[in-house]
Amino acid sequence: MQSDCRSCPFNTRATKMLSEDSFVQLSENHLELKFKKGDTIIKQGMFSTNVVFLRRGLAKIHLNGPYHEQIVRLVKAPTYLGLPTTFGDKVNQYSVTAVTETEVCYIDVHIFQKILNENRDFSNEIIIELCQNELESFRRCANRTQKQIRGNMADVLIEFAEKIFQADSFTLPISQSELANLVDTSRESVSRVLGEFDKDGLISLEGKRIEILNKKSLRLISQNG
Amino acid sequence: MQSDCRSCPFNTRATKMLSEDSFVQLSENHLELKFKKGDTIIKQGMFSTNVVFLRRGLAKIHLNGPYHEQIVRLVKAPTYLGLPTTFGDKVNQYSVTAVTETEVCYIDVHIFQKILNENRDFSNEIIIELCQNELESFRRCANRTQKQIRGNMADVLIEFAEKIFQADSFTLPISQSELANLVDTSRESVSRVLGEFDKDGLISLEGKRIEILNKKSLRLISQNG
DNA sequence: ATTATTTTGTGATATGCATCACAATAATTA
């Protein structure tokens, strides 16, 4: 509850810009929590009263689509979570769930609001982040709807390697059916495509362990479908 | 170039919050322009140096997808345009094009930035708007990918009636092939579905003139696909 | 260790929709 935020080792570019005073406020008004895999951090449909700072771990942003769950994206610490859903609506419009073990800080919206108002640079960073996220979600949506499965699967694998794990070898943090919700396809198709990629020597697949063997070809598939 | 922004009849909730000083700055640093149907207001790929205030008219936000153009959404005055693309990237990540005759004000990013910094309430409103847009684009994306054509077409018709025209009778502001890019389908399918809706008595269709006859059933189709 | 439960692999089948191909309008421009 009351650790010192100034010395938090998980500060982002944005949080480095806070005034001393704001750090004190943060320190006195946040709630630190640990979650294990599968735990709900933010729940769609509940009143949104907190912004969440993800200190450590991996989480998924997901929402109830008209027919099935859609995973919007995976996010990696350190980052803020739930800004859009907290500022944009009284009720959470999406859920956030821990994908690995995570550590988060809950910050009351009003405190966060106050800090935004008292720190221009911080507020500017947040605005920029929101803008970038929106651009990113435009791109994502265009890709999902226009590309076909192999292209989208290639994208996800590349994204995992480059954005999440920063390594060409990693273990899938989510199941194939979650992967299906992330690329808007069926669980069976995910299995088939992964099998194809493996057979074609693009990746090596052993259980959830994946190694990307031919990123160039994956990129081509990403582009051409 | 130098009309008085304070007395602009197109102020939004957000712009009502500006200080006298900021209004003067705005007044002295904006560029008023008129566009006709089809003209480009913001161009994907160009350097983004201006925020745009749409005073009058209808515009479409669209971007080059991997295979074809995708129309993200239609927007109606009064509203700001291009915030995400201007703050989120040095280069515009999407285009905005006039759908009807429009009047816009170009505002230099730096001036806009300055005004943001000097007007907390304004800045808060902008943040809220950005958040809401992101939520909206999540929902849109989930619908587009999960629903099938009839559902998405029903959505668009309802949206036109309620959000854009505030009337159950209106003329389609865009062609069927643009409509196809908006609901992620083919031009032919749009034609077919509109034909079906007409035949089934859900709408009456005469050229581009549409009247919604049975909104309840349209809603059902929107929900069930 | 032994069940129970979730996750994965793979074939067979069904279907929604894109694509192609033209004809028929409607809207511009000459």
Added chain:
DNA sequence: TAATTATTGTGATGCATATCACAAAATAAT
């Protein structure tokens, strides 16, 4: 008013992929 060009309607065909149906692993629970 004729001549282009853009927009729309409609059938026939093909294909990507969802869905169904199980079996086989892998994990978790008892």
